[in-house]
Amino acid sequence: MSTIVWNREGVVEDDRWATVEGESAFVSMDEALELAATGGREIGVLVEPADDPARLKPILDRLAIIALDFPAFNDGRAFSHAALLRDRLGYGGEIRGVGDVLLDQVPFMLRVGIDSVETAHEPTARRLTEMRLPGVDLHYQPAALKAEPTNTYSWRRRAAV
Amino acid sequence: MYRYDEFDRDFVSARVAQFRDQVERRLSGDISEDAFKPLRLMNGVYLQLHAYMLRVAIPYGTLSSKQMRMLAHIARKYDRGYGHFTTRQNIQYNWPKLGDIPDILEDLAGVEMHAIQTSGNCIRNVTADHFAGAAADEVADPRPYAEILRQWSSLHPEFSFLPRKFKIAVTAAENDRAAIQVHDIGLQLKKNDEGQIGFAVWIGGGQGRTPMIAKKIKDFLPEADLLSYVTAIMRVYNLHGRRDNKYKARIKILVHETGTEELAAQIEAEWAHLRDGELRLPDADVARITDYFAAPDLPARAEGWAELAAWKKADSGFASWVTQNVRPHRHPDYGMVTISLKPIGGIPGDASDAQMDAVADLAEQYSADEIRVTHEQNLVLPHVALADLEPLYRALQAEGLATANSGLVTDIIACPGLDYCALANARSIPVAQEISERFGDQARQEEIGDLKIKISGCINACGHHHVGHIGILGVEKKGAELYQITLGGSADENTSIGEIVGRGFEPEKVTDAIETIVSTYLSGRSGTDEAFIDYYRRVGAAPFKEALYGDKAEAA
Numbered sequence: 001m002s003t004i005v006w007n008r009e010g011v012v013e014d015d016r017w018a019t020v021e022g023e024s025a026f027v028s029m030d031e032a033l034e035l036a037a038t039g040g041r042e043i044g045v046l047v048e049p050a051d052d053p054a055r056l057k058p059i060l061d062r063l064a065i066i067a068l069d070f071p072a073f074n075d076g077r078a079f080s081h082a083a084l085l086r087d088r089l090g091y092g093g094e095i096r097g098v099g100d101v102l103l104d105q106v107p108f109m110l111r112v113g114i115d116s117v118e119t120a121h122e123p124t125a126r127r128l129t130e131m132r133l134p135g136v137d138l139h140y141q142p143a144a145l146k147a148e149p150t151n152t153y154s155w156r157r158r159a160a161v
Numbered sequence: 162m163y164r165y166d167e168f169d170r171d172f173v174s175a176r177v178a179q180f181r182d183q184v185e186r187r188l189s190g191d192i193s194e195d196a197f198k199p200l201r202l203m204n205g206v207y208l209q210l211h212a213y214m215l216r217v218a219i220p221y222g223t224l225s226s227k228q229m230r231m232l233a234h235i236a237r238k239y240d241r242g243y244g245h246f247t248t249r250q251n252i253q254y255n256w257p258k259l260g261d262i263p264d265i266l267e268d269l270a271g272v273e274m275h276a277i278q279t280s281g282n283c284i285r286n287v288t289a290d291h292f293a294g295a296a297a298d299e300v301a302d303p304r305p306y307a308e309i310l311r312q313w314s315s316l317h318p319e320f321s322f323l324p325r326k327f328k329i330a331v332t333a334a335e336n337d338r339a340a341i342q343v344h345d346i347g348l349q350l351k352k353n354d355e356g357q358i359g360f361a362v363w364i365g366g367g368q369g370r371t372p373m374i375a376k377k378i379k380d381f382l383p384e385a386d387l388l389s390y391v392t393a394i395m396r397v398y399n400l401h402g403r404r405d406n407k408y409k410a411r412i413k414i415l416v417h418e419t420g421t422e423e424l425a426a427q428i429e430a431e432w433a434h435l436r437d438g439e440l441r442l443p444d445a446d447v448a449r450i451t452d453y454f455a456a457p458d459l460p461a462r463a464e465g466w467a468e469l470a471a472w473k474k475a476d477s478g479f480a481s482w483v484t485q486n487v488r489p490h491r492h493p494d495y496g497m498v499t500i501s502l503k504p505i506g507g508i509p510g511d512a513s514d515a516q517m518d519a520v521a522d523l524a525e526q527y528s529a530d531e532i533r534v535t536h537e538q539n540l541v542l543p544h545v546a547l548a549d550l551e552p553l554y555r556a557l558q559a560e561g562l563a564t565a566n567s568g569l570v571t572d573i574i575a576c577p578g579l580d581y582c583a584l585a586n587a588r589s590i591p592v593a594q595e596i597s598e599r600f601g602d603q604a605r606q607e608e609i610g611d612l613k614i615k616i617s618g619c620i621n622a623c624g625h626h627h628v629g630h631i632g633i634l635g636v637e638k639k640g641a642e643l644y645q646i647t648l649g650g651s652a653d654e655n656t657s658i659g660e661i662v663g664r665g666f667e668p669e670k671v672t673d674a675i676e677t678i679v680s681t682y683l684s685g686r687s688g689t690d691e692a693f694i695d696y697y698r699r700v701g702a703a704p705f706k707e708a709l710y711g712d713k714a715e716a717a
């Protein structure tokens with residue numbers, strides 16, 4: 001089973017943070033906090049569903065990338081983590097969705113502020129490679145990803161082109 | 162009524178196309194049933210015992226004649242000629258083919274309807290008082306706020322994968338007809354001393370295997386803060402609601418385990434960040450949505466008063482129907498008419514395609530083109546002139562829709578039960594039918610008075626048995642169906658959870674047990690003005706236990 005890393009530009013080859021043969025390059029939040037204190041190498045941190053991403057606040061500018069874990073299709077905590085990282089903590093770096101990432105979640109992930117995803121699910125990888133996303137471009141609520149206001153109601157948005 | 166604008170139309174079309182693509186991927190094997198399940202559920206498609214089931218959203222239970230005709234058309238073309246109105250003001254079809262569902266959704270989109278979020282672990286169809294916009298006792302129409310919440314919650318990117326389903330109800334009267342205290346969020350519209358509109362906010366109510374009454378966490382939330390505050394509740398729930406056990410995943414458990422005060426404080430802290438942000442509702446937007454719900458033009462029809470009196474005198478059947486099924490409208494020359502979907506011995510909530518078409522015609526002719534679906538599985542024509550009641554009654558009679566039992570013992574709520582549902586342990590519909598037959602005599606029903614019987618075929622409580630004055634819960638014991646009876650439940654402004662009266666009854670003994678309970682009430686009540694629930698609250702369970710079990714009374 002091969003995994004791909006994908007962002008809005010397309011498939012990312014030889015990504016520095018890609019999982020290789022089951023080996024993840026990300027460290028836990030505790031490890032990240034330690035590493036940041038000691039300085040040195042680039043940090044990619046994995047935020048798990050039960051973690052509180054606000055703990056990263058003091059080290060956000062030391063992070064190269066934040067991975068948000070989607071351990072199962074029905075665990076949606078990472079959607080709120082992304083929203084908090086973008087809207088509340090003002091994190092401007094890359095956020096990646098990892099784990100059980102399936103096609104139909106990807107449009108939602110992009111909207112809450114996730115930039116890239118890693119997936120091992122073959123049909124998902126195929127559709128992402130073809131840049132055929134199943135999302136709806138009209139939104140009834142604001143979200144972290146910049147979108148255009150409409151001339152109708154304050155809560156509506158239209159995907160930026 | 163709300164009408165789609167271009168944005169809404171394009172959105173629903175895009176959603177239909179998205180679902181068509183998902184169905185195609187499922188049929189081609191690109192996605193497994195496991196992966197497809199949450200996708201189909203988010204669009205109201207269940208896999209039941211015998212077939213797929215499609216649940217169509219009827220936002221806050223409001224329909225036009227044109228929309229009702231489309232529901233009839235779908236029943237005729239894609240199903241077996243009927244549909245089933247649900248306790249969340251929706252309609253479900255029991256026999257559609259999966260491959261047809263995208264076409265059904267396209268037909269629905271043609272009349273500004275959809276099946277978005279009628280199932281799944283997301284924010285479900287927002288419900289409201291079925292007499293909204295017509296009742297004399299409401300502060301303001303609750304539906305504009307339900308519509309704003311419907312829009313905001315549609316395909317919400319952050320809240321589409323919640324720990325569990327999430328139900329919001331809105332009422333605008335002290336007399337709560339929307340059962341807000343058994344919802345995840347209950348909103349009670351009110352005015353403050355300055356005459357400004359706001360909401361009392363309740364959270365954590367629910368039924369299922371752990372019934373709980375909602376707790377009030379805010380006495381007055383200003384109108385402009387509706388979306389930011391609800392977002393704060395949703396975010397705290399999404400992050401902290403339990404995901405280890407689906408039976409403990411509703412917000413009621415989070416409220417219970419965290420403590421109301423502590424959770425309210427967490428919500429308040431989250432809200433502080435959101436309150437002045439993009440979600441603040443501009444007055445002009447609320448006003449524009451409210452305009453859609455402007456009351457229809459109802460001309461004076463004072464002649465109805467004298468006519469009504471004469472008709473009632475001439476026909477006791479009509480008089481009964483008016484007494485039971487017609488309620489005062491805020492316009493004195495009009496009434497709000499409940500069309501019972503509980504014919505004696507029938508299936509609660511079912512309507513045939515012909516009946517739906519007939520109701521559509523009658524709504525057009527007599528009720529300003531408006532129809533409501535109630536959470537008690539009946540329909541309502543909200544704006545009928547008293548002067549039109551007699552011809553309306555005749556027309557309903559011809560369709561088998563003039564049963565005069567609104568609020569009476571045969572106005573039973575029942576879930577689909579083991580006849581359809583994959584979760585059920587026991588049948589519900591045949592139990593409802595037998596009770597209805599037993600108590601079908603009109604004079605006897607009227608003698609008994611207000612009495613709500615609610616039946617669920619399993620502990621998930623879709624038949625709302627916890628809040629029935631008499632609740633019946635079907636369970637499976639040693640491979641056989643057994644029915645537990647609860648007494649004293651209620652889902653209005655004095656919400657209470659019914660208490661189990663004793664050991665359960667075999668299917669063939671349930672109706673006799675109900676008869677015993679009713680007889681106990683009739684012989685013990687202080688007078689005809691003491692309703693069953695009031696009697697129960699006065700005397701408790703003892704006389705019922707005694708009558709049902711005698712000396713052998715024991716806990717279930």
